[in-house]
Amino acid sequence: MSAAIQVDGLTKRYNSHLAVDDVSFEVRVGEVLGFLGPNGAGKTTTQRMLTGVLKPTGGRALVLGRDIVSDPVGAKERMGVVPEVANPYMEMTASQNMAFAGELYGLPGARIRARSQELLREFNLWERRDDIAKRYSKGMKQRLILAMSLIHEPRVLFLDEPTASLDVESRRMIHGRVRELSGRGAAVFYTTHNIEEANVLCDRVAIIRDGKLVALDTPEALKSTFAMSQSVVVSFSRPVEAAELGALDGVTHVEKHGDKLHLFTAAPGALIERLAGYAQQEHVEIVSINTPGPSLEEVFVSLSSDTSRSGGPR
Amino acid sequence: MMRKCWAIAKKNIRIYYLKGPVLIFGILFPAFLFLAFAIGRNVPAGSLVPGLIGMALFFTASATTPAILPFETRTRTLERLLVAPLPLSVLIGGDVVSAFLYGLFLSAIPLAISFGILGAVVTRPVALIASIVLSALCFALMGTLFSTPPTDEPSAIMTLANLVRLPLIFFSGVFVPVSAMPQWGQWLSRISPLTYTTELLRAGIGQDVQIGPWWCITALIAFSVAFWSISMALHRRNMCRRLAL
C-alpha cells in the first residue's frame, strides 16, 4: 500500500455553507503534501475531518487503511496531529505534558521517558523540561506541541499551519523535522497559506479555494502558476500611462493602485532592468520599486484563467 | 483504555482540583451554606449529620466536571484530546473519575466532623459506605451533564449548575428529614437524587427513614445511569461545536 492517506469525495457542509466540497487526493508514504489555501478556504475543516474531530457530511478518508469514521480509534493510533490552535497544559511542565501525551497513546513508562528525552533535546527544550509551559515563549510552546504529537512515532502526521507567526529558529526546527520524518517514510499532510513554505518543503502541493481543490501537482509543475503571479510594484515621479508599461516585454497585465502600478510577470528581475531603461528614456524618476513575491490571491487569478488545470486535480 | 482513562483523571487532578471556581463552589459555598443553616438553631447535633455529609458530597463531587470542559475549550487543549486514540466515553469517563475521587476524598472532612464532634454512631456500615460511594459517583455524573452546553465560559456553567443544585437542597432531606416534610414536599423530594443520599445516610447511622435503603441504592444507580446516558448523547452532539468557539 503506497497511499498512507486516501481521501475520496470528502465534503463538509455547515448549514447551507459548503466549507469543503468533494475533495479527493492521496498522500503517499514518505511524501510531504502541502495543503495550500488562503484563510477560510477549508484547510482546517479538512484536517479536522481527517483527524476524526469533525464528522464529514460526505465522502470517505482512510489513514493507513483505517476508515476515520468507522474505525476512529484505529486510525488515530498511528497519526500525530498538530491542530491549528493548540496549547500544552500551561500548569504542567514539558516533561509532564510529554508523559500525558504518551499515556494517551498507551505507551509504557520507560518508552515515554526515552522518547521524551530524545524529543525534548532535539527541540531544544531539554534544559527547560521542568519549567511549566506557561513560562515558555510562543515558539517553545509550539515545539512542545510538535514533540507531543511525535511521542508515539506516528507514521502519518497532520500539521495545521504549524509555523504561522513563529520565530525563525522554531520554524527552521519544525521544517527540519518534517523533512527528516518524510525521509524516514512518514506521510505528512502540511497545511499552510504560505506559498514559499509549500514550495520549499513539499513534494506535492494541493491548492484549495472556497472548499474546492483547484490544483494538485509538484511545486516544479506549479511553478509557472506561481511565477505567473509574481509582480513588480513601481511608482514614478509623474503619472505614467499604464498601457505603455503593459507593452513592455514580459508583462502579462497591469493594475493601478493609487500612484503605484502593479506589473505582473514571470521574470521580475528582467522587468526591473527594463523599467530602469524605460525611466531613463522617458526622463521620469522611479520613486519606489519592489517585488512583493507571489501572493495566493494572484495564484488563484492565474489558476482560474487556466481552465485546463482547474478541471482535473489529480 | 483504563490506563488512558486514568491518565485523563490524573491530569484533571493536577490541574482542576485547585482551580478557583472549583474551590469556591465545591467547598466554600456548601460550607457557608451549612453554617448559615446550622448556627443558632436549636436542634440535636446528630440530626445535622446526614445533611452535612450529603450536602458536602453533592457539591464537591459535582464541582469539577462542569469546570473542566469549558476550561479545556478556552485554553485550547481540547482538540489534542479529541485527536487522541480513545473513544469519547473514555475522555468523559476520566473527568467522572477525577470528580468522583474529589467527592470521595473531601467527604473525609464532614465524616470526621460527624463522627468526631457531632457524636454520630455507625449502625449499618454497608448503607453508610454505599451512600458515600454511590452518591459521589451519581453527583460526579450529574456534573458532566451540567458541562454539556458548548461554551468556553466556566462561570456560565457554574451558574447553571447552581441554578439546579440550590433549589434541590431544600427538598432533599438536608435541613429537614424527608419524614418530617409535608406530603407535597415528600413527593417533590423523590425527584432529587440527593434525597436518596440523605435517607441512606440516616439508615447508616440508625436514624428514622422514610425510604428503604435498597430503594435508595436502586435510585442512586438509576440516576447515575440516566445522567451518564444523557450527558454522553449531548456531549457527542456538542463536542465539535466547542472547536468553533
Ligand SMILES: Nc1ncnc2c1ncn2[C@@H]1O[C@H](COP(=O)(O)OP(=O)(O)O)[C@@H](O)[C@H]1O
Ligand atoms: N463551526 C463552523 N460553523 C460554520 N462555519 C464554519 C465553521 N468552521 C468553519 N466554518 C467556515 O468554513 C470555512 C472554512 O474554514 P476553515 O476550514 O477554518 O478554513 P481555513 O483553515 O482554510 O482558514 C470558512 O468559511 C469558515 O467560516
Ligand SMILES: [Mg+2]
Ligand atoms: Mg485554518
